[in-house]
Amino acid sequence: MTGSGGGQTIDSMVTTDLLEHELLRGGHRITEPRRRLLSSIQAMGDHFTAEGLAAASPGVGRATVFRTLKLLQEVEAVCQVVLDDGTLQYRLTPNNAGHHHHIVCSRCGAVNDFASCDIQGLLAELARRTGYDIETHRLEVYGRCSECREELGRA
Amino acid sequence: MTGSGGGQTIDSMVTTDLLEHELLRGGHRITEPRRRLLSSIQAMGDHFTAEGLAAASPGVGRATVFRTLKLLQEVEAVCQVVLDDGTLQYRLTPNNAGHHHHIVCSRCGAVNDFASCDIQGLLAELARRTGYDIETHRLEVYGRCSECREELGRA
């Protein structure tokens, strides 16, 4: 269950391997606690909190959780998701995708990504109007995922 | 200096009055500490931090700063700005504008608003593709304001 072979889907195996690979590429070591964290991360699916990750990885110190999380961010293996209420969640970066955004379910917390950045036009005009040299942007979309909509509809 | 008459511009006076008005409309009282905070807020211009507001309002307790800040947010008189690094800033809501976004200078921290939400098309397609019922979104743009660009260019 915690190993990297088990009954996992090919996707999750690849994901874990990718994570380890990213760490190695960044010049970091693959240690037991890190392996456990990576495993927990992919077991938790599309989104997780630092707190949840710590809870799902007993025996791993809190500091290590945060240190590893920061490492994974540097290596761009995971990214932060800003929730509606300002809370932070984390998410596996999809296939090392570079720039992308999140659409978050405000009920169940599910996170999906989208890369289509049709705001380039908007940004260009914004740059023209404000005189800014635009570097980046942060776009998070909030709503109800289809599952939650169904559940609510039934209730 | 702390009063509402002083050498202030008409704009800032109006702003302060608007703030007081919003508080009243929300069923809240206008007290001395609050008056001081409102005054500090408009004196600080387009953006400020809780910390800065507290510093600019000596004699007003930290708790009151945060309580008032929360109040002003509820009344939609000020809004939060998420900085590049995840830090929070606050900003006067421009003319009670409803939905709007921020463009933040990553060097000097200046904040400007823009309301042009040309992402409706993007959001619509996103809704279609993901099955989400989209409620809101958060868009923050980061870059260098024209002044900072000039300064850097000169250096």
Place this chain on the structure above:
DNA sequence: TTCTATGCAAATGGTTTGCAGTCTA
């Protein structure tokens, strides 16, 4: 063996809460 990574616990930064006293409407 060397140097990175870990765990613990204490420190931190930012924000919130409890409470008795103060002030506004």
Place this chain on the structure above:
DNA sequence: TAGACTGCAAACCATTTGCATAGAA
């Protein structure tokens, strides 16, 4: 006067840091 508001200090929560130890290369 009644109840909202305040200041203080303590409580909180999430994250970070110091340090001695354990582990990977």
